[in-house]
Amino acid sequence: MNLNNLIRQNIKQMIGYSSAREEYQSTEAEMVLIDANENPYNTDLNRYPDPQQKLLKKQIAALKNIDAEQLLLGNGSDEVLDLIFRSFCEPNQDNIIINNPTYGMYEVLANINSIEIIKVELSVNFKINTNLLLDKIDKYTKLIFICSPNNPSGNTIDSGEINKLLKHFKGLVIIDEAYIDFSSQKSWSTQLDAYPNLIVLQTLSKAYGLAGIRLGYCMASREIIRVLNKIKPPYNINTLTQKAALDCLYNPTNYRKQLEEILEQRSWLIAELSHIPIVKELYPTEANFVLVKVDDANRRYKQLLKHKIIVRNRTKETNCKNCLRITIGTEQENKQLVKILKKLK
Numbered sequence: 001m002n003l004n005n006l007i008r009q010n011i012k013q014m015i016g017y018s019s020a021r022e023e024y025q026s027t028e029a030e031m032v033l034i035d036a037n038e039n040p041y042n043t044d045l046n047r048y049p050d051p052q053q054k055l056l057k058k059q060i061a062a063l064k065n066i067d068a069e070q071l072l073l074g075n076g077s078d079e080v081l082d083l084i085f086r087s088f089c090e091p092n093q094d095n096i097i098i099n100n101p102t103y104g105m106y107e108v109l110a111n112i113n114s115i116e117i118i119k120v121e122l123s124v125n126f127k128i129n130t131n132l133l134l135d136k137i138d139k140y141t142k143l144i145f146i147c148s149p150n151n152p153s154g155n156t157i158d159s160g161e162i163n164k165l166l167k168h169f170k171g172l173v174i175i176d177e178a179y180i181d182f183s184s185q186k187s188w189s190t191q192l193d194a195y196p197n198l199i200v201l202q203t204l205s206k207a208y209g210l211a212g213i214r215l216g217y218c219m220a221s222r223e224i225i226r227v228l229n230k231i232k233p234p235y236n237i238n239t240l241t242q243k244a245a246l247d248c249l250y251n252p253t254n255y256r257k258q259l260e261e262i263l264e265q266r267s268w269l270i271a272e273l274s275h276i277p278i279v280k281e282l283y284p285t286e287a288n289f290v291l292v293k294v295d296d297a298n299r300r301y302k303q304l305l306k307h308k309i310i311v312r313n314r315t316k317e318t319n320c321k322n323c324l325r326i327t328i329g330t331e332q333e334n335k336q337l338v339k340i341l342k343k344l345k
Ligand SMILES: *Cc1c(COP(=O)(O)O)cnc(C)c1O
Pocket: 075, 076, 077, 078, 079, 103, 147, 151, 176, 178, 202, 203, 204, 205, 206, 211, 214, 215, 216
């Protein structure tokens, strides 16, 4: 793979914005900061945030056993995905390959950026069809997206098949690991040195309980990260988000406790659901949700809504006829769900 051949022409040529705060290297306390037109009166929020998020990256890098230079943080994974599209895909020319069904944002971002989408169907059990996928690659294919564990099906994608893709594809393979904490599989971030075309995406929105702060990140080669850095908005991670993320990562007690509880609840809920007559099939899950085939998804969805329970109706997705995607809630929420599902007529 030659990364230079993958970068969009205009991005290759442009010079990124240099923010005032990127030009000096010192601790703020001892400096007179009259370079960025800020209000000088200290409120903890009067200064622009660190554009390179050094403290937070250091913490995430240590946790993931990678180098801080292999990290790019975004305002949610959605921003990271958008940066990847805008760095590597030439509008009205390039294409991407996604599995079907999968997370909806890849398609939305491809549409926003005017990039053709090639969809390859997963099997009825949501297994990847690598040979078919490899057949679809043409000279304009820049990105292949793999969501593992996959949303909405919940299963992880076979690592042997992903290895095959990474070896044979000369573009970038993005592995979205939003649900990796709930999975027994190890992260693909351990393979960054083996594959220069690998981008691993993670988020604090799910297991870490911080969907509200919007923090996602990708891990990749230093070369890929340099390209993404060049086009990211200088201050994309705000001060409050950096602080909340650091607080959580410095003290992961709640994260660990809640993760354990969610996994226990997942087992409990699956066991309960398997005895309910309107449940026709439960798909194996390694995420914090379970895809459930019921007798009539539209009808059951509306009934649950009347009981003030909102699930995700996925019946229109490929191979998801009559399927509801149910997030693992608290013990009380799960009990309430089971109680109502048992009563539905
Ligand atoms: C929830 C989710 C994300 C997280 O997106 P954020 O913007 O980080 O909140 C990413 N990918 C998938 C597949 C998801 O389901």
